[in-house]
Amino acid sequence: MNEPRRSRRERPVPPPRDQEASTFTTILERLLAVIPGSRGAVLVDSDGETVDYAGILEPFDLKIAAAHWQIVIAELRELEHFGDSRQITVRARSRGYIVRRLPEGYGVVLVLHARAAFAASERAMDEIEADLCVEAGWDRPAGSAKWFRVDVETLPPEHVRPHRMRAAGTWQTIEVLGTMVGLRPREKGFRVRLAGGAEMSLVRECRNRWFADEHVDPVASRG
DSSP: OOOOOOOOOOOOOOOOOSSOOOHHHHHHHHHHHHSTTEEEEEEEOTTSOEEEEEESSOHHHHHHHHHHHHHHHHHHHTSTTTTTOOEEEEEOSSEEEEEEEOGGGOEEEEEEETTTGGGSOHHHHHHHHHHHHHHHTOOOOTTOOOOEEEOEEEOTTTTOSEEEEEETTEEEEEEEEEEOOSOOTTOEEEEEEETTSOEEEEEEEGGGEEEESSOOSOOSOOO
């Protein structure tokens, strides 16, 4: 007799919050939804105080982690060869961390499973950084990358080559102009032109998530 199939493991329920949720909460929750292995995210100010947070870890633990990494950011800022670093990624024994510097001394700290830190999507981090900057009224750092989640339909049977993309409220046919090189394993990239004439780069990451380097209307659903 065959054993019953195991159900997918449900994500743990977040503990009770110790502060009111805000728009920043929604942005941080979206970051957790698109980064596999993530457990918590914190927006922290220049003094190490938590502005907002999200995740399945205890609020106290998240706030302590954020304060610690803000100290590290401040120390790196004083070093000649690391002063301009925008992000650090660390794998510790039991957890991984991604720390992204933001304008005006702020930062976002992402806590992950130890093996997940170096596999996290840079494009997802870029998009969340842009969302945080818009919400806070900051100018994005000069030279920062710009990637945006998009809805893309692919052609069978491989479902790799893009066929249509949702833009301006409708599905537009894509003309593939060429392919991109130098991407991570399992990523696919294309230079494309939409029916309206706009050209952009499209990259498909794992879990069939697509990113464009030009802004179009928000995707219908995220996660």
